Amino acid sequence: MPLFVLYNPVSGDGTAERFLRDHVVPILSQNGKIVDQVHATQSATHAGQLLINFLESRSLGDDEITVILCSGDGTLHDIVNALQSTTSDQSTVDLLTTHLNFVLVPCGTANALYASLFPLKDSDPSDAVYKLQSLHAYINKRLSGATPLVLARTTNMMAQKALSVTIALVVVSTSLHAAILRDSEILRNTMPGVERFKVAARNNVTTWYKSNVNLAPGTSMSTVQLYDPKVKAFITHPDSTTNGSKITLKGPFSYFLSTINVDRLEPKFQITSLAKVLPPTEISCDVVIVRPLRDPSMDKDNHDSRRLFSPKMWSILESAYQEGRHVDLRYDSKGEISIDGDGPTVVEYIRCGTWEWIPEIGSADLDADVLCSDGAISHIKSGGKVVFSVVNPDEGPILYTVST
Numbered sequence: 001m002p003l004f005v006l007y008n009p010v011s012g013d014g015t016a017e018r019f020l021r022d023h024v025v026p027i028l029s030q031n032g033k034i035v036d037q038v039h040a041t042q043s044a045t046h047a048g049q050l051l052i053n054f055l056e057s058r059s060l061g062d063d064e065i066t067v068i069l070c071s072g073d074g075t076l077h078d079i080v081n082a083l084q085s086t087t088s089d090q091s092t093v094d095l096l097t098t099h100l101n102f103v104l105v106p107c108g109t110a111n112a113l114y115a116s117l118f119p120l121k122d123s124d125p126s127d128a129v130y131k132l133q134s135l136h137a138y139i140n141k142r143l144s145g146a147t148p149l150v151l152a153r154t155t156n157m158m159a160q161k162a163l164s165v166t167i168a169l170v171v172v173s174t175s176l177h178a179a180i181l182r183d184s185e186i187l188r189n190t191m192p193g194v195e196r197f198k199v200a201a202r203n204n205v206t207t208w209y210k211s212n213v214n215l216a217p218g219t220s221m222s223t224v225q226l227y228d229p230k231v232k233a234f235i236t237h238p239d240s241t242t243n244g245s246k247i248t249l250k251g252p253f254s255y256f257l258s259t260i261n262v263d264r265l266e267p268k269f270q271i272t273s274l275a276k277v278l279p280p281t282e283i284s285c286d287v288v289i290v291r292p293l294r295d296p297s298m299d300k301d302n303h304d305s306r307r308l309f310s311p312k313m314w315s316i317l318e319s320a321y322q323e324g325r326h327v328d329l330r331y332d333s334k335g336e337i338s339i340d341g342d343g344p345t346v347v348e349y350i351r352c353g354t355w356e357w358i359p360e361i362g363s364a365d366l367d368a369d370v371l372c373s374d375g376a377i378s379h380i381k382s383g384g385k386v387v388f389s390v391v392n393p394d395e396g397p398i399l400y401t402v403s404t
């Protein structure tokens with residue numbers, strides 16, 4: 001079975017090459033695994049091209065290829081996007097494999113997918129034993145345990161016309177999370193670890209984002225689901241109908257983030273913790289929303305409200321680091337937040353198949369146009385919108401799995 005090894009020399013703290021040489025290569029050779037090709041990425045788009053070249057050069061007939069990937073989530077995102085755009089050209093589909101199995105070696109900053117598939121127990125995320133679990137699963141041929149990846153298609157639209165399509169495997173967000181990912185990139189050289197996300201969060205926590213959101217079950221679900229902390233379960237969203245019509249949520253938003261395949265975005269940041277605690281039974285995404293005007297003590301959007309709400313937004317994020325406790329937080333009548341509150345939930349935790357984010361035109365909050373897809377930042381045109389939908393792993397020419 002063909003074996004391709006790829007590492008990103010600049011991901012995380014820049015140690016992927018050393019980790020590959022010191023840990024991965026010895027294990028492969030001790031276990032008689034022959035590597036067909038090893039490559040370092042040389043630029044942002046290089047990973048996908050390297051793999052496409054490899055797939056096109058191999059002999060026809062291999063229906064499964066294994067890729068050992070020493071990087072973070074962004075490099076995996078680059079590969080899948082390159083392959084998906086290539087497979088939209090039917091003439092090249094036949095050259096490509098039907099099953100790509102990834103062996104993830106977490107060498108990035110956050111490594112959200114790896115951290116979700118292999119949750120940290122007592123170990124340190126930089127511990128070699130912790131980082132080699134997907135490799136050992138591959139060596140031990142636990143392929144029956146390979147986890148299929150759900151894809152999410154995000155279409156940037158203007159007047160019913162698709163301007164661009166991006167595939168995500170981990171997270172698509174707007175609002176605070178997108179602003180954090182946008183700003184943290186500037187800090188990468190001085191802060192190679194996850195601390196840079198907290199610095200960027202502090203600089204953006206007072207911003208609210210003016211937009212409207214539509215949620216719908218999509219093709220794979222019957223209704224939109226809402227987590228109810230009173231019963232600690234998902235219930236049908238009170239505004240959801242079985243005819244698949246949309247639910248509209250009005251802003252402003254402080255936080256809007258959806259994930260697939262993961263319950264966390266860093267080893268300890270369990271922002272969509274219910275993906276693991278109450279796993280979905282249908283192909284869907286988990287959406288975490290904070291709309292500050294749900295707070296009983298906030299009745300309008302002004303400078304003072306934004307300032308007063310920012311410590312609450314901060315404590316929501318802190319609770320996500322405490323095993324995802326934010327999902328159970330509720331307001332009391334004075335707007336204080338706690339697990340024992342009896343008012344509205346602080347977070348709206350939704351499970352659905354599709355959503356739309358439609359920034360208000362002419363809003364002073366220009367940042368409502370910022371979109372993050374697995375860390376890659378793009379912008380929504382004024383008057384446009386973004387449409388997100390989950391894709392069944394069996395749909396499309398390539399099945400993506402991870403050795404687990």
Ligand SMILES: Nc1ncnc2c1ncn2[C@@H]1O[C@H](COP(=O)(O)OP(=O)(O)OP(=O)(O)O)[C@@H](O)[C@H]1O
Pocket residue numbers: 008009010011012013041042043044045046071072073074075076078107108109110111112375
């Ligand atoms: N040689 C290179 N030079 C510059 N950028 C590169 C190179 N190779 C890949 N990249 C880009 O580096 C970016 C970051 O890579 P990656 O996501 O793997 O690491 P990370 O951001 O540290 O980890 P994570 O996404 O898990 O937080 C990717 O978006 C990729 O496009």
